[in-house]
Amino acid sequence: MDASRPSRFINAGKPRGIRVSFEFFPPKTAEMEQSLWEAISRLAPLKPNFVSVTYGAGGSTRERTHTTVKRILAETMLTPAAHLTCVAATCAEVDAVIGAYAQAGVRHIVALRGDPLAGAGEKYAPHPGGYRNAADLVAGIKRLADLEVSVSAYPEKHPDSPSVAADIDMLKAKVDAGATRAITQFFFENDLYFRYRDRVRAAGIDIPIVPGILPVQNFKTTKTFAARCGASVPAWLADRFDGLDDDAATRKLIAAAVAAEQVLDLVDHGVTDFHFYTMNRADLVYAICHLLGLRPSTVTGNSARATAEKERA
Numbered sequence: 590m591d592a593s594r595p596s597r598f599i600n601a602g603k604p605r606g607i608r609v610s611f612e613f614f615p616p617k618t619a620e621m622e623q624s625l626w627e628a629i630s631r632l633a634p635l636k637p638n639f640v641s642v643t644y645g646a647g648g649s650t651r652e653r654t655h656t657t658v659k660r661i662l663a664e665t666m667l668t669p670a671a672h673l674t675c676v677a678a679t680c681a682e683v684d685a686v687i688g689a690y691a692q693a694g695v696r697h698i699v700a701l702r703g704d705p706l707a708g709a710g711e712k713y714a715p716h717p718g719g720y721r722n723a724a725d726l727v728a729g730i731k732r733l734a735d736l737e738v739s740v741s742a743y744p745e746k747h748p749d750s751p752s753v754a755a756d757i758d759m760l761k762a763k764v765d766a767g768a769t770r771a772i773t774q775f776f777f778e779n780d781l782y783f784r785y786r787d788r789v790r791a792a793g794i795d796i797p798i799v800p801g802i803l804p805v806q807n808f809k810t811t812k813t814f815a816a817r818c819g820a821s822v823p824a825w826l827a828d829r830f831d832g833l834d835d836d837a838a839t840r841k842l843i844a845a846a847v848a849a850e851q852v853l854d855l856v857d858h859g860v861t862d863f864h865f866y867t868m869n870r871a872d873l874v875y876a877i878c879h880l881l882g883l884r885p886s887t888v889t890g891n892s893a894r895a896t897a898e899k900e901r902a
C-alpha cells in the first residue's frame with residue numbers, strides 16, 4: 590500500500606508548494622458577466638499565481654478582454670495575464686494593445702499565434718504587416734515592455750504542426766524570444782504530458798511546462814472542443830459519462846473525480862503548477878483546488894496584491 594496517498598488529504602493544510610492559475614473568457618452578455626464575476630469571487634481567495642483572460646479569434650474580444658483584465662486589476666488582489674494573438678492585425682495594431690496593457694498595469698501576457706479567421710483547421714496565413722507567429726509576437730512584446738510572457742504547448746502536437754519535433758522547435762523559438770512559462774493544451778492521459786515534458790527537457794528547454802486542466806463540465810461539448818484543437822478523448826472517459834445525459838448531479842461528481850484523479854497523479858509525478866480552464870465556472874475547479882490542499886485566504890482587496898506577489902516571488 591502507498592502510505593503517501595492518504596496524507597494528501599489528511600495533511601491538506603500543510604504547504605506542498607502547489608501553485609494554480611485560472612483561465613477565464615471575456616463575457617458577451619450581462620448575464621455571462623455576472624457568472625464570470627461569481628466565479629472570480631469564489632476562486633480569488635485561493636490566491637492563484639495568476640488569472641488569465643482569453644482573446645477571441647481574430648481579436649474579436651479585444652475590448653472585452655481589456656475591460657475584464659482592467660476590472661480584475663481594479664477590484665481584486667489577483668494578478669491578471671492578458672492573452673493576445675497576432676491574427677488579422679498589423680504589428681502596429683498589436684503593439685498598441687500591448688502598450689495599453691502595460692499602461693494599465695498588466696505585467697503578464699499569454700502570447701499566441703491564434704487560429705485563422707475562418708476557424709481552426711483552415712490554413713493559417715500571417716497578416717502581411719503582422720507578426721508571423723507566436724515566437725515573433727513574444728519578441729515584439731519583449732522589445733516593447735518588460736512583461737512576463739507565457740506561451741502555449743501541445744502534448745499531442747498542434748493540428749497544424751507536421752510533427753512533435755516541429756512543435757518543440759517552435760516552443761524553443763518562443764523561449765529564445767523571451768517566454769518563461771508554457772501552458773499546455775488540455776489532455777486527459779497524463780502519459781501524453783510526461784512523454785512531451787521529457788522531449789521538451791531533452792531539447793534543452795527548461796521553463797515550466799504547466800499542465801492545462803479542463804474539468805469536464807459537459808462531456809459532449811468537451812468532445813467537440815477537443816476534436817477542434819487536436820486533443821484526444823480516451824474511450825475510458827466516454828465510458829465514465831456514459832448513460833448520464835439526464836443526470837447532471839452525478840455528471841458533476843464524476844467530473845470532479847476524473848479531474849481529481851488526473852491532478853493527483855500529476856502531483857505524484859512531481860508537478861506543482863496547474864492551469865485550470867475554468868469555462869467561467871468555479872465549482873469543480875474550487876473542489877479540485879481544495880483537494881490539492883489550497884484553502885481560501887480571508888485577505889481581499891486591491892492592496893493585498895503586493896503582499897500576494899511578494900509571497901509568490
Ligand SMILES: Cc1cc2nc3c(=O)[nH]c(=O)nc-3n(C[C@H](O)[C@H](O)[C@H](O)COP(=O)(O)OP(=O)(O)OC[C@H]3O[C@@H](n4cnc5c(N)ncnc54)[C@H](O)[C@@H]3O)c2cc1C
Nearest residue numbers: 643644672701702703723741747749750755756759772774
Ligand atoms: C494555453 C493556451 C491558451 C490559448 N488561448 C487562446 C486565446 O486566448 N485566443 C485564441 O484565439 N486562441 C488561444 N489558444 C489557441 C491557439 O491560438 C491556437 O492553438 C493556434 O492555432 C496556435 O497558436 P499558438 O500560439 O499555440 O501557435 P504557435 O506556437 O505559433 O504554433 C503552434 C504549432 O503549430 C505549428 N505551426 C504554426 N503555424 C504553422 C504553419 N503555418 N504551418 C505549419 N505548422 C505551423 C508550429 O509547429 C507550432 O509548433 C490557446 C491555446 C493554448 C494552449
